[in-house]
Amino acid sequence: xxxxxxxxxxxxxxxxSVPAVAEVSLTLPAGAFLTFLGPSGCGKTTVLRLLAGLxxxxxxxxxxxxxxxxxxxxxxxxxxxxxxxxxxxxxxALWPHMTVFENIAxxxxxxxxxxxxxxxxxxxxxxxxxLDGLEGRYPQELSGGxxxxxxxxxxxxxxxxxxLMDEPLSNLDARLRMDMRGELKRIHRDAEATTxxxxxxxxxxxxxxxxxxVMRAGRIEQLGSPREIYRRPASLFxxxxxxxxxxxxxxxxxxxxxxxVGLETAAGRFATTAPxxxxxxxxxxxxxxxxxxxxxxxxxRRVEVYAVLAGGGETVIQVNLGPVRWSVKTSxxxxxxxxxxxxxxxxxxAMLLYDRDSGRLLHPPLANPGGSERG
Numbered sequence: 001x002x003x004x005x006x007x008x009x010x011x012x013x014x015x016x017s018v019p020a021v022a023e024v025s026l027t028l029p030a031g032a033f034l035t036f037l038g039p040s041g042c043g044k045t046t047v048l049r050l051l052a053g054l055x056x057x058x059x060x061x062x063x064x065x066x067x068x069x070x071x072x073x074x075x076x077x078x079x080x081x082x083x084x085x086x087x088x089x090x091x092x093a094l095w096p097h098m099t100v101f102e103n104i105a106x107x108x109x110x111x112x113x114x115x116x117x118x119x120x121x122x123x124x125x126x127x128x129x130x131l132d133g134l135e136g137r138y139p140q141e142l143s144g145g146x147x148x149x150x151x152x153x154x155x156x157x158x159x160x161x162x163x164l165m166d167e168p169l170s171n172l173d174a175r176l177r178m179d180m181r182g183e184l185k186r187i188h189r190d191a192e193a194t195t196x197x198x199x200x201x202x203x204x205x206x207x208x209x210x211x212x213x214v215m216r217a218g219r220i221e222q223l224g225s226p227r228e229i230y231r232r233p234a235s236l237f238x239x240x241x242x243x244x245x246x247x248x249x250x251x252x253x254x255x256x257x258x259x260x261v262g263l264e265t266a267a268g269r270f271a272t273t274a275p276x277x278x279x280x281x282x283x284x285x286x287x288x289x290x291x292x293x294x295x296x297x298x299x300x301r302r303v304e305v306y307a308v309l310a311g312g313g314e315t316v317i318q319v320n321l322g323p324v325r326w327s328v329k330t331s332x333x334x335x336x337x338x339x340x341x342x343x344x345x346x347x348x349x350a351m352l353l354y355d356r357d358s359g360r361l362l363h364p365p366l367a368n369p370g371g372s373e374r375g
Contacts (some may be wrong), residue, residue: 004050005162005194011060013046020046021057022218028211030065030161031189032093033195035205038215043196045166047215052164052195053080065161083162085153086193090167092147094154100126101135104154105222122232124155129183146174152187163188164193169204177201181208187249187346202242206230214238224366231288232352232366236359237354239286245316248287251356254278264350268301269323271348274363282356289316289329289330291350300343305336321346 005027007024013021021043028034034043049055051062053069055126058075066087085282094103108118126132129149139147148168148198155163165184169177185208188195199205199341205212206226213223214237222234233239240245252265254272256279263270263285270285293300294317303319303326308335317328317336321344353363 003008005032005065006034006065006196007061008047008051009061011047011050011062012057013043013050013055017146018217021050024060024218024220026213026220026223028194030194031265032210033185033197034211034213034217035197035199035209036213037199037202037205038221039200042215043218044215046068046218047196048164048166048196051082052085053078086158086160087162088151088155088163088168089171092139092171094147095149096139098138098141099135100131100137100142100150101138102156103150104135107154107158108354121157122153127148127159128156129153135317136175144172145180148172148180149183151247153184156187156191159191161193161196163191163193163196165197165198167362168197170201171197184208186351195306202244206242214235214241218371228366232364234361236284236286238353243288245289245327245329247291247352248324250285250321250324252283252285254281254283254337254353263353264320270346272353272363273348273353274353278353278362281353281362283353284356284359284363285344286348286354287326290348292317292326293345294327294328294330295343295345297341297343299312300345303342303344305338305340305342307338308336335343 003103009025011021035046038044044148046055050057057070057072059072061309064083067085068076080242098106102288103120104122105118108121121352126135129152131149131153131320134142134146169180172180181204197209209226212225212226212316214229216237222229222238230242232312245292248266250267252263254274255264256276261272261274261276261279263272303321306318306320306374313331315330315332315334317334319326319328319342352361354360355362
């Protein structure tokens with residue numbers, strides 16, 4: 001879809017002396033799926049509530065679907081009920097004294113729509129969310145997954161152009177969360193609605209979204225595609241926060257030997273693809289565990305196995321590399337004992353380099369610098 005889905009400029013919100021949201025800005029095309037990802041207290045839920053009209057910003061601009069719903073400078077504030085949004089929360093927020101049918105139909109009834117039209121819209125929503133036969137039950141008679149489907153059906157029946165979701169899967173077990181991720185992607189595709197989704201679960205963020213905004217202390221640390229966030233994290237904070245097991249790090253100094261720039265560290269020298277202009281910089285090198293390979297002891301940098309953590313389809317091997325401990329992730333099954341010597345292969349192209357003082361990515365450069373926005 002073309003056109004504007006969401007625009008936020010200079011959004012700020014304080015609670016007393018605490019800045020919960022500080023100068024957040026972003027623009028999304030219509031039909032995008034944006035996930036706000038970050039640790040507890042980073043401001044992601046507050047941003048969602050500001051978009052929904054449930055909190056009043058202290059400053060900034062919010063445009064939804066090309067319509068200004070908040071402007072501090074122009075004195076515009078459109079109430080939550082008039083923003084044309086679909087909301088789904090962690091708690092489901094179902095009326096316990098209403099049946100499934102009544103919960104789904106409630107919003108349409110408030111708008112005084114035709115009774116027959118309401119019945120048909122609810123029937124379609126029940127069928128779409130695989131809730132046929134449950135319309136006469138009450139929320140307390142449903143499983144957690146069924147309650148979540150009712151909450152989604154209630155949102156869909158109103159046909160909003162923008163969905164806002166605040167950790168809607170956090171109360172479900174791991175198997176059901178995975179199933180519901182697929183359902184949410186299907187709903188997003190079929191409805192073609194711009195979606196804003198808040199989570200602290202990086203698996204949800206990376207598998208469902210078209211855009212991911214990693215937040216830190218009320219600001220957007222990086223905004224980009226899931227692949228960019230994972231493969232080219234713009235800062236050490238993003239690199240550390242995204243990925244399991246965590247990214248491997250080692251501090252050192254870049255030094256040129258002829259046309260090759262290497263990273264000199266307490267664990268030895270690592271080859272890099274850095275340009276000669278970066279020689280002399282104090283940096284932190286970072287490598288994803290799946291980009292490493294363990295070989296015969298004489299086939300690479302010598303390390304010792306610290307622990308082997310088998311996890312079904314993948315195995316994580318922790319190794320001692322000089323003064324640091326790194327993780328290597330593989331799909332192979334291994335049974336090495338602690339202390340087993342191995343060779344560690346570190347591909348030069350896999351080494352990310354960050355400025356030691358600022359923590360910002362130096363090399364390789366971001367593929368789309370314009371897609372990375374700091375609030």
